[in-house]
Amino acid sequence: MNKNAKEHAPSSESSCNAYRLAIEFIGKRWTGIIIYQLFEGPKRYHELLNAIDGISDRLLSERLKDLEQEGLLRKHVIADAPKKVEYELTPPGYEFIEVFKAIMDWAEKKEAYLNELM
Amino acid sequence: MNKNAKEHAPSSESSCNAYRLAIEFIGKRWTGIIIYQLFEGPKRYHELLNAIDGISDRLLSERLKDLEQEGLLRKHVIADAPKKVEYELTPPGYEFIEVFKAIMDWAEKKEAYLNELM
DNA sequence: ATTTCCAGCATACTTTTAGTAAGTGCAAAA
DNA sequence: TTTTGCACTTACTAAAAGTATGCTGGAAAT
Numbered sequence: 394m395n396k397n398a399k400e401h402a403p404s405s406e407s408s409c410n411a412y413r414l415a416i417e418f419i420g421k422r423w424t425g426i427i428i429y430q431l432f433e434g435p436k437r438y439h440e441l442l443n444a445i446d447g448i449s450d451r452l453l454s455e456r457l458k459d460l461e462q463e464g465l466l467r468k469h470v471i472a473d474a475p476k477k478v479e480y481e482l483t484p485p486g487y488e489f490i491e492v493f494k495a496i497m498d499w500a501e502k503k504e505a506y507l508n509e510l511m
Numbered sequence: 512m513n514k515n516a517k518e519h520a521p522s523s524e525s526s527c528n529a530y531r532l533a534i535e536f537i538g539k540r541w542t543g544i545i546i547y548q549l550f551e552g553p554k555r556y557h558e559l560l561n562a563i564d565g566i567s568d569r570l571l572s573e574r575l576k577d578l579e580q581e582g583l584l585r586k587h588v589i590a591d592a593p594k595k596v597e598y599e600l601t602p603p604g605y606e607f608i609e610v611f612k613a614i615m616d617w618a619e620k621k622e623a624y625l626n627e628l629m
Numbered sequence: 630a631t632t633t634c635c636a637g638c639a640t641a642c643t644t645t646t647a648g649t650a651a652g653t654g655c656a657a658a659a
Numbered sequence: 660t661t662t663t664g665c666a667c668t669t670a671c672t673a674a675a676a677g678t679a680t681g682c683t684g685g686a687a688a689t
Contacts, residue, residue, distance in 0.1 A: 409547060412614060413544065414618070416543055422677075438635075439636075451639095455677095463621075476634095476686095497530055502603060502606055503582070539646080540646080555665090556666055593656060596665085
């Protein structure tokens, strides 16, 4: 008796599509942390790999590609010899700091509130 | 040659653990949308099920349980006869609106910026 | 001459998450 | 008396995400 999954198409369109799309992207593991690492300025591949504890190179590559595609960062090849590549946030990439802060603030408040109850 | 995943333990502890935990939770599908639906006030199970386009009853139950466990909502059984249950946000649940807004704002700005480029 | 560094890619594999289908118990309506 | 609504649960499948490992190829260091 549960078949409401896209039965007769959208109809309501209620549930914030913009939010869904955004959260689907930023909700992936590492995405936000990579952006966070780049707030300070451009970094190279191995700098990111070393800075981010626990990430694998495959995932780092994948996320960097995603982020580039979404227009949140740009890739600069600065040398071919010993290959050197830098990753730099675009303006929307930098603006993500607002989301980052909002999440941190909320998490903190939430913890504070829950600790108060005990 | 890639084994940096938890090689010799944490050491750096750089990468914002609070953020990671929070995003892992709110990044799950439907979580934010359920909270959003409850901003207006308490709702019952089937109201949520109808309001949220595409969610299945199983996922709704699961998310409601997660949200309760995280202290973001409270469940009120208001009748056993024809079973009636209401879900209501707690203060941290309501405060999530700041995160929601930040994400929406960011997504909008990002779109605007990217459209400008074309 | 061999190893290391750099920025990855390819492949196979495991784990996690989402989605589907069906069933539960009880009460009231048809 | 069979059906319907409510608020779920259980079992299962499919898809997405993440992990592990090995490899590339040129240049510089040992």
